[in-house]
Amino acid sequence: xxxxxxxxxxxxxxxxxxxxxxxxxxxxxxxxxxxxxxxxxxxxxxxxxxxxxxxxxxxxxxxxxxxxxxxxxxxxxxxxxxxxxxxxxxxxxxxxxxxxxxxxxxxxxxxxxxxxxxxxxxxxxxxxxxxxxxxxxxxxxxxxxxxxxxxxxxxxxxxxxxxxxxxxxxxxxxxxxxxxxxxxxxxxxxxxxxxxxxxxxxxxxxxxxxxxxxxxxxxxxxxxxxxxxxxxxxxxxxxxxxxxxxxxxxxxxxxxxxxxxxxxxxxxxxxxxxxxxxxxxxxxxxxxxxxxxxxxxxxxxxxxxxxxxxxxxxxxxxxxxxxxxxxxxxxxxxxxxxxxxxxxxxxxxxxxxxxxxxxxxxxxxxxxxxxxxxxxxxxxxxxxxxxxxxxxxxxxxxxx
Numbered sequence: 001x002x003x004x005x006x007x008x009x010x011x012x013x014x015x016x017x018x019x020x021x022x023x024x025x026x027x028x029x030x031x032x033x034x035x036x037x038x039x040x041x042x043x044x045x046x047x048x049x050x051x052x053x054x055x056x057x058x059x060x061x062x063x064x065x066x067x068x069x070x071x072x073x074x075x076x077x078x079x080x081x082x083x084x085x086x087x088x089x090x091x092x093x094x095x096x097x098x099x100x101x102x103x104x105x106x107x108x109x110x111x112x113x114x115x116x117x118x119x120x121x122x123x124x125x126x127x128x129x130x131x132x133x134x135x136x137x138x139x140x141x142x143x144x145x146x147x148x149x150x151x152x153x154x155x156x157x158x159x160x161x162x163x164x165x166x167x168x169x170x171x172x173x174x175x176x177x178x179x180x181x182x183x184x185x186x187x188x189x190x191x192x193x194x195x196x197x198x199x200x201x202x203x204x205x206x207x208x209x210x211x212x213x214x215x216x217x218x219x220x221x222x223x224x225x226x227x228x229x230x231x232x233x234x235x236x237x238x239x240x241x242x243x244x245x246x247x248x249x250x251x252x253x254x255x256x257x258x259x260x261x262x263x264x265x266x267x268x269x270x271x272x273x274x275x276x277x278x279x280x281x282x283x284x285x286x287x288x289x290x291x292x293x294x295x296x297x298x299x300x301x302x303x304x305x306x307x308x309x310x311x312x313x314x315x316x317x318x319x320x321x322x323x324x325x326x327x328x329x330x331x332x333x334x335x336x337x338x339x340x341x342x343x344x345x346x347x348x349x350x351x352x353x354x355x356x357x358x359x360x361x362x363x364x365x366x367x368x369x370x371x372x373x374x375x376x377x378x379x380x381x382x383x384x385x386x387x388x389x390x391x392x393x394x395x396x397x398x399x400x
Contacts, residue, residue: 001102003027004034004056005048005075010092014046014075017095018102031059038066044102046090049076057082073101096178115164117213118221122160122205129156129208136200149197150187154180155232159205162228163221181232185239194236202229251325253303254310262324262332266372269322269336273365280365281335281343284379285313286387288357290329305356312355316346331358340364359386 001018005011006029015025023043028034031053045063049056056076063070074089075098083089088101122129130152137147149155158180188194205225213221249261257265266282273280287309294302306329313323313331322334335343343362350360361383363369368378 001025001044001046002034002037002042002070003046004029004031004051004059005046006030006051007048010048010075013093014095014098017098018046021099031056034059035062038062040067040069042067042070044071044073046073046075046098046102049074049078057084060084060087071102073098116217116221116224118209118217118225119160119163121208121212122156122163125208126153126156126160129204132207133197133201133204136204137197140196140200143193143196143200147193147197149184149201151180151183155184155201159201159225159228159232163224166224177228177232178235181235182239185236186243188236188240191237191240191244194240195233198229198233198236201232202226205229254307254325256310256314256331257322257324259324259326262322262326262334263372265322265324265334266376269334270365270372270375273336274370278337279339279342280375281338281340282363282375282379283333283335283343283347284361284376284383285309285331285333286359286383287329287331288359288387309356309358312350312353316350316353338364340367359383361386 001023003011003014003018003025005014005027008029011027011029015027018025026037028037030051045059045067047056047059056074060072063072072087074083074087075092076089077092079089088097090097090101133152133156134148137143137149138145140147155177158177162177185194188197202225206222209218209221209225249257249264251258269280272278287306290302290305293305306325309331310323310325313333317323317333318335320336322332324332324334326332333343333346335346338346340362343364347360347362350358361379361381363375363378363382365375369375
């Protein structure tokens, strides 16, 4: 394998990760040196884009001529859309993505360290270790009563797979554990609970090693367990925090953004429109007659009406638009790069799509104001004017 990278620390990290997979690695810090290493037997190339003597993409024609069978992974922070179709990409430091892009096996291969006894112990006793982990979580005073870690047997099995490999500093989350960590984290109700449960897992694994692994493997086993669990804690905390953050800005009934998300996005989009002298439109929407539907047909019918209106709004929005439920029967749509005429056209298309009854008001930046308060006030005034013309909808029993 050839690693072309001008940063010495990054180059050494990638080289180490490849060598741990039993691969012979040569490296180069610039394009000129890389060209001297191109030869037909190269299996793969990890290529930085930003090199001292030019863009790494300029090496691709030479690679095609000298070693056409080599896999190529772009390993760069530069992402300008110029990379050829089919060339794999990995973010800086994402070792598992590099290994996957190079089509290297992620399990132990020839030249790797022998399997630790701990791996066999865990594989043969996954349910017992998972059960001990659950018991430790239940009795930990820092965790909620009856705290049960999600997907416990899957996590233990993934730990067993991860322990097959050394876990050097500079390597990201182990690929065997990363996917299961995501499943675990999304099933936990709080970040501190995720961390506490994984601390209990570390203790369960330590107990499993006592008197069961050869003395000459104890230090390496403990080191790998610590590194694997530490990375699982970091990954789970990050995923759980992101999951909770999404919940904090999401309306649970419709799946749209909520008022908190609307306020945050409105400020961002308005700032962007002002900075780059662009248009921004706001549409406020009220469901007509929700209270009547709730009173006459029950709240489940009202909830169904709101979900139906939310689906109609989403179907009309572009990818860059934001759709939110900001109150009981109130919705909002943010339309970047759109003026009042474009917003009115969207409302017209929506009305012709046969959604549940609604009224709408529109405002636009900069014509109707330069602040969130001004734009919201103008759209709200237009919405109230539209609602004054609406007759209350009839219930199902009153319809012909």
